[in-house]
Amino acid sequence: MALTTTALATACAAEAPPAAQPTETVAGTPTPAAPEPTPSSEPEPPEGEPTCDTLIGAAVVADFESVGWSSQAEAFYLGDVELANGIQCVWADFDGPAGDHLQLFGWAPITPDQAAEAQATLVSQGWVREESAEGVYITEPKETTIATDDEGYGMTYLFAEDWVKLADTKQGLLLIEWPQV
Structure with missing residues (x-):
C-alpha cells in the first residue's frame, strides 16, 4: 500500500509538466483530482x-x-x-x-x-x-x-x-x- 501511494504520488508529481493524460487514464483517482484545480480557480473569475x-x-x-x-x-x-x-x-x-x-x-x-x-x-x-x-x-x-x-x-x-x-x-x-x- 505504501509503495502504491509513493508510486501514485510520484506519478502525480510527474504528470503536471509533460503528460497528464497517460497518468489520468492509468489511475482513476487523479481524474477527479484534476478537475478540482479548475473549481479552485473558478473563485477568481467569479469576482464578478x-x-x-x-x-x-x-x-x-x-x-x-x-x-x-x-x-x-x-x-x-x-x-x-x-x-x-x-x-x-x-x-x-x-x-x-x-x-x-x-x-x-x-x-x-x-x-x-x-x-x-x-x-x-x-x-x-x-x-x-x-x-x-x-x-x-x-x-x-x-x-x-x-x-x-x-x-x-x-x-x-x-x-x-x-x-x-x-x-x-x-x-x-x-x-x-x-x-x-
Whole structure:
C-alpha cells in the first residue's frame, strides 16, 4: 500500500509538466483530482463583473487614490452602441477644479460581428487601424487627438477575439488587467 501511494504520488508529481493524460487514464483517482484545480480557480473569475477598481492594477488604483483621484463608472459605448456587461471608467479629481486631467479605461465583451462592424465604422470616420499579435488597434485620428502617449497615440481601442479594451492612449491599454485569468 505504501509503495502504491509513493508510486501514485510520484506519478502525480510527474504528470503536471509533460503528460497528464497517460497518468489520468492509468489511475482513476487523479481524474477527479484534476478537475478540482479548475473549481479552485473558478473563485477568481467569479469576482464578478469588472469594476473600476479591478479593471486596472491595484498599484495603479492606489497611485490614483494617493493623489486624490476617484473613479466614475459608466456603460461601455462603442459609437452609439452600448456593449452589455462592459464598463468604462473615468479616473480624475472630481472634487477639485474642472480640468482635462483624467484617465479613461474600458472593457467589454464583444461578438466578432460587433467587432467587425465597429472597426469598419471607426475606420470610415478616419480612425487608424493597425493589426498586431495582441489584436486590432483602432486609434483616433491625430487631428482630433487631445492627449497622446509617448508614441503619439491618442484614444485607442484594442479588439481581441471576444473582447474590446479602451484607453485614452494606446499605452494606457497596458494598464488594463481585465479579464483576469
